[in-house]
Amino acid sequence: MYEKVALIGIGLIGSSLARAIRQKGLAREISIATRSADTLAAARELDLGDIYTTSGAEAVENADLVIVSVPVGASGAVAKEIAGSLKPGATLTDVGSTKASVIAQMEPYVPEGVHFIPGHPLAGTEHSGPAAGFAELFENKWCIFTPLPGTDEGAIDKLKAFWEACGSHVELMDKEHHDKVLAIVSHLPHIIAYNIVGTADDMETVTESEIIKYSASGFRDFTRLAASDPTMWRDVCLHNRDAILEMLSRFSEDLASLQRAIRWGDGDKLFDLFTHTRHVRRSIIEAGQDTAAPDFGRVPKKD
Amino acid sequence: MYEKVALIGIGLIGSSLARAIRQKGLAREISIATRSADTLAAARELDLGDIYTTSGAEAVENADLVIVSVPVGASGAVAKEIAGSLKPGATLTDVGSTKASVIAQMEPYVPEGVHFIPGHPLAGTEHSGPAAGFAELFENKWCIFTPLPGTDEGAIDKLKAFWEACGSHVELMDKEHHDKVLAIVSHLPHIIAYNIVGTADDMETVTESEIIKYSASGFRDFTRLAASDPTMWRDVCLHNRDAILEMLSRFSEDLASLQRAIRWGDGDKLFDLFTHTRHVRRSIIEAGQDTAAPDFGRVPKKD
Numbered sequence: 212m213y214e215k216v217a218l219i220g221i222g223l224i225g226s227s228l229a230r231a232i233r234q235k236g237l238a239r240e241i242s243i244a245t246r247s248a249d250t251l252a253a254a255r256e257l258d259l260g261d262i263y264t265t266s267g268a269e270a271v272e273n274a275d276l277v278i279v280s281v282p283v284g285a286s287g288a289v290a291k292e293i294a295g296s297l298k299p300g301a302t303l304t305d306v307g308s309t310k311a312s313v314i315a316q317m318e319p320y321v322p323e324g325v326h327f328i329p330g331h332p333l334a335g336t337e338h339s340g341p342a343a344g345f346a347e348l349f350e351n352k353w354c355i356f357t358p359l360p361g362t363d364e365g366a367i368d369k370l371k372a373f374w375e376a377c378g379s380h381v382e383l384m385d386k387e388h389h390d391k392v393l394a395i396v397s398h399l400p401h402i403i404a405y406n407i408v409g410t411a412d413d414m415e416t417v418t419e420s421e422i423i424k425y426s427a428s429g430f431r432d433f434t435r436l437a438a439s440d441p442t443m444w445r446d447v448c449l450h451n452r453d454a455i456l457e458m459l460s461r462f463s464e465d466l467a468s469l470q471r472a473i474r475w476g477d478g479d480k481l482f483d484l485f486t487h488t489r490h491v492r493r494s495i496i497e498a499g500q501d502t503a504a505p506d507f508g509r510v511p512k513k514d
Numbered sequence: 515m516y517e518k519v520a521l522i523g524i525g526l527i528g529s530s531l532a533r534a535i536r537q538k539g540l541a542r543e544i545s546i547a548t549r550s551a552d553t554l555a556a557a558r559e560l561d562l563g564d565i566y567t568t569s570g571a572e573a574v575e576n577a578d579l580v581i582v583s584v585p586v587g588a589s590g591a592v593a594k595e596i597a598g599s600l601k602p603g604a605t606l607t608d609v610g611s612t613k614a615s616v617i618a619q620m621e622p623y624v625p626e627g628v629h630f631i632p633g634h635p636l637a638g639t640e641h642s643g644p645a646a647g648f649a650e651l652f653e654n655k656w657c658i659f660t661p662l663p664g665t666d667e668g669a670i671d672k673l674k675a676f677w678e679a680c681g682s683h684v685e686l687m688d689k690e691h692h693d694k695v696l697a698i699v700s701h702l703p704h705i706i707a708y709n710i711v712g713t714a715d716d717m718e719t720v721t722e723s724e725i726i727k728y729s730a731s732g733f734r735d736f737t738r739l740a741a742s743d744p745t746m747w748r749d750v751c752l753h754n755r756d757a758i759l760e761m762l763s764r765f766s767e768d769l770a771s772l773q774r775a776i777r778w779g780d781g782d783k784l785f786d787l788f789t790h791t792r793h794v795r796r797s798i799i800e801a802g803q804d805t806a807a808p809d810f811g812r813v814p815k816k817d
């Protein structure tokens with residue numbers, strides 16, 4: 212599909228891409244660049260590509276597809292480093308979880324004749340680093356592109372075919388809308404999860420071992436999100452600040468009203484809210500986005 | 515183990531108990547009482563017991579174990595109804611999610627010579643009604659007893675053996691501590707989940723179909739809890755008010771501070787909090803309370 216793909220950043224997302232590209236034969240050659248010698252050695256050990264370097268500029272030489280998979284706060288520095296070495300006609304994309312900020316950081320460096328198509332695969336796990344990746348990560352997941360007006364249609368179609376070959380469904384939207392949608396479906400849930408786990412961890416009247424022991428009653432469902440990579444999530448919070456603050460203030464307003472209903476024993480109001488939210492779950496199951504099996508269909512521990 | 519068990523309330527919990535009792539041969543006879551003719555007919559259809567009645571008083575006659583499995587707000591009325599028909603020497607227990615309130619409601623009606631042992635199996639799903647139950651629900655789960663001082667040790671031991679035969683691990687604690695522990699591990703998570711789903715559902719800038727479509731990015735993990743039974747959760751909120759309000763106010767305080775860190779771009783503070791919460795997840799996995807498999811080990815949809 213492509214001749215040479217350069218992967219800048221080889222953590223969970225970059226390494227999953229490397230594996231998918233290999234498994235599905237989507238490029239003749241894979242070059243891998245990452246900042247640290249340790250991560251590079253791990254990638255080599257896992258045999259994820261053909262060329263290994265700590266220099267992004269070197270990795271992108273002659274590549275017709277360059278995929279940047281680093282924390283969103285590092286996008287600008289990476290773009291600056293590789294810009295001068297990009298091949299004319301190449302496609303440059305990324306996988307960052309926020310889009311307006313990534314575009315603001317990278318776009319100024321993109322040379323004439325290079326197709327810059329910002330992207331975001333909605334696929335991930337709470338694990339990070341090159342060993343955490345797997346080829347199937349993108350299967351049946353969405354990948355959102357937020358191309359700038361006037362971007363070459365052929366380049367978009369080719370990148371779309373690439374993600375589809377990885378198993379994803381591609382959707383196009385503008386960057387501001389992407390950032391609002393993600394703020395509510397992903398960023399707010401992660402922040403709330405981090406917060407509740409933090410609150411629980413600071414209790415004096417209930418011990419941590421009790422919280423662990425009885426976590427299956429609801430709490431543990433939050434801990435998966437709260438175990439996500441701190442660097443990634445720090446950067447998401449810093450780089451999608453306005454949309455996140457908007458969602459947070461609505462959430463807090465709603466919570467204050469719920470709290471008031473509890474304080475004043477307003478059972479009807481509680482019942483209404485608790486009824487109202489059920490259909491959302493039903494729609495998610497119908498859309499095939501989750502399983503209705505008890506316990507999320509968690510595979511029981513064999514022992 | 516027991517001669518005759520009476521189940522008052524035959525929803526998710528009651529019907530799971532009926533199935534476990536049958537499967538493991540824990541009683542010679544099961545009598546079932548529920549308020550409505552419809553639910554009673556469903557229980558009969560499912561062949562959950564031997565005697566079916568809409569009268570709690572009738573069901574408990576000659577029973578040596580009575581298990582009340584109704585929303586916590588109905589505990590007092592049920593106790594009042596059955597009190598006069600309880601057999602001397604019988605054990606009376608319940609499965610309610612809050613304990614101080616259930617005890618305050620039921621205890622005044624318990625006749626001399628009946629062993630009242632309040633209980634709470636930490637096992638459930640987001641589904642309700644008699645068809646939702648299954649015999650394995652209690653396997654490898656905790657069941658907490660909050661007996662009053664002076665309760666007969668022999669009766670406690672026998673009830674403990676009963677729950678162990680259902681697959682549970684039994685733990686004893688006082689009612690106030692139970693209510694605080696559950697407020698943080700279960701009640702707060704459910705309330706937060708209901709709230710976030712409510713907030714998302716009220717967005718104008720992001721459509722509901724977008725929220726459903728992209729829910730796998732974090733949001734859907736909350737929707738399972740937010741699909742739980744509205745009556746049950748209204749009652750939990752009304753009957754564990756003080757502990758829940760305490761946890762809510764701590765949660766909101768912590769969230770305000772996190773919000774401030776986002777607003778002011780305090781990356782170090784965000785990074786610290788997001789790092790701090792990871793060990794909780796690790797401990798839960800080590801304690802065998804969850805799986806580290808990507809996606810909670812959700813069994814992928816076959817199509």
Ligand SMILES: NC(=O)c1ccc[n+]([C@@H]2O[C@H](COP(=O)([O-])OP(=O)(O)OC[C@H]3O[C@@H](n4cnc5c(N)ncnc54)[C@H](OP(=O)(O)O)[C@@H]3O)[C@@H](O)[C@H]2O)c1
Pocket residue numbers: 219220221222223224225245246247248250251280281282283285288289306307308309331332333334335336337338339340341440443
């Ligand atoms: N994880 C998810 O669930 C998920 C889902 C969708 C999108 N994303 C996005 O994907 C991107 C990568 O996430 P990931 O989960 O793959 O992360 P990861 O596993 O932590 O890997 C991060 C990669 O970026 C490099 N890196 C880190 N900081 C850097 C810096 N300051 N400058 C240059 N390179 C740096 C790392 O290099 P060294 O190890 O050599 O330092 C590593 O190669 C992020 O933008 C994230 O928003 C993540």
Ligand SMILES: NC(=O)c1ccc[n+]([C@@H]2O[C@H](COP(=O)([O-])OP(=O)(O)OC[C@H]3O[C@@H](n4cnc5c(N)ncnc54)[C@H](OP(=O)(O)O)[C@@H]3O)[C@@H](O)[C@H]2O)c1
Pocket residue numbers: 522523524525526527528548549550551553554583584585586588591592609610611612634635636637638639640641642643644743746
């Ligand atoms: N679901 C969980 O995850 C879970 C976990 C642990 C403990 N619990 C506790 O278990 C108890 C039962 O929950 P469940 O999930 O089994 O509920 P469920 O499936 O909704 O069943 C409720 C049962 O209680 C009866 N009932 C409802 N309102 C009543 C009232 N006002 N007066 C008398 N009977 C009434 C229902 O009778 P009709 O259908 O005939 O009206 C039905 O038999 C609750 O106290 C709950 O706190 C639940």
